[in-house]
Amino acid sequence: MLDTRTADEQGNNRRSLLDKLIAILSGLPWLEIVEKAWRILRQVLQSRSDAGVYEVLSYESTLELKDRGGKSATFKKCEKVRYLQDNIIAYQDQVWGDGEILLDYSCTPGTLVDRYRSGYKTYVLISRREARDSPNGKRATGLTSSGFRLY
Numbered sequence: 156m157l158d159t160r161t162a163d164e165q166g167n168n169r170r171s172l173l174d175k176l177i178a179i180l181s182g183l184p185w186l187e188i189v190e191k192a193w194r195i196l197r198q199v200l201q202s203r204s205d206a207g208v209y210e211v212l213s214y215e216s217t218l219e220l221k222d223r224g225g226k227s228a229t230f231k232k233c234e235k236v237r238y239l240q241d242n243i244i245a246y247q248d249q250v251w252g253d254g255e256i257l258l259d260y261s262c263t264p265g266t267l268v269d270r271y272r273s274g275y276k277t278y279v280l281i282s283r284r285e286a287r288d289s290p291n292g293k294r295a296t297g298l299t300s301s302g303f304r305l306y
Contacts, residue, residue: 209236
């Protein structure tokens with residue numbers, strides 16, 4: 156089929172089509188589209204990483220030496236964490252030292268349920284004693300504090 160329109164008519168038709176396309180694209184919520192795409196990409200990347208079950212929001216620790224030689228000491232730490240998953244019922248802590256390092260170990264919230272030594276570290280498994288879902292899709296935030304005595 157032969158196009159009988161003049162070059163001016165064809166040019167006007169292209170400009171009209173281009174104007175309509177620009178109007179449609181400029182009306183889209185680009186900021187929201189880019190933000191949503193970024194969230195989805197970040198979730199995909201996080202699911203492929205070796206992320207832990209929580210992220211540390213703040214951390215404070217104290218080492219109290221009990222004698223001049225530093226042979227006896229108490230270490231205390233307090234962390235504010237945000238859980239990255241729902242239904243976390245246990246997490247792992249790590250302690251270092253020689254001797255009876257877990258003699259006075261305590262933690263809140265939770266209960267020490269297991270421990271094992273691997274090299275210079277002792278890993279401690281802490282049961283939270285409850286699992287909570289996060290309200291409105293936001294992850295729960297909690298305080299974790301533990302202390303142990305070095306002898």
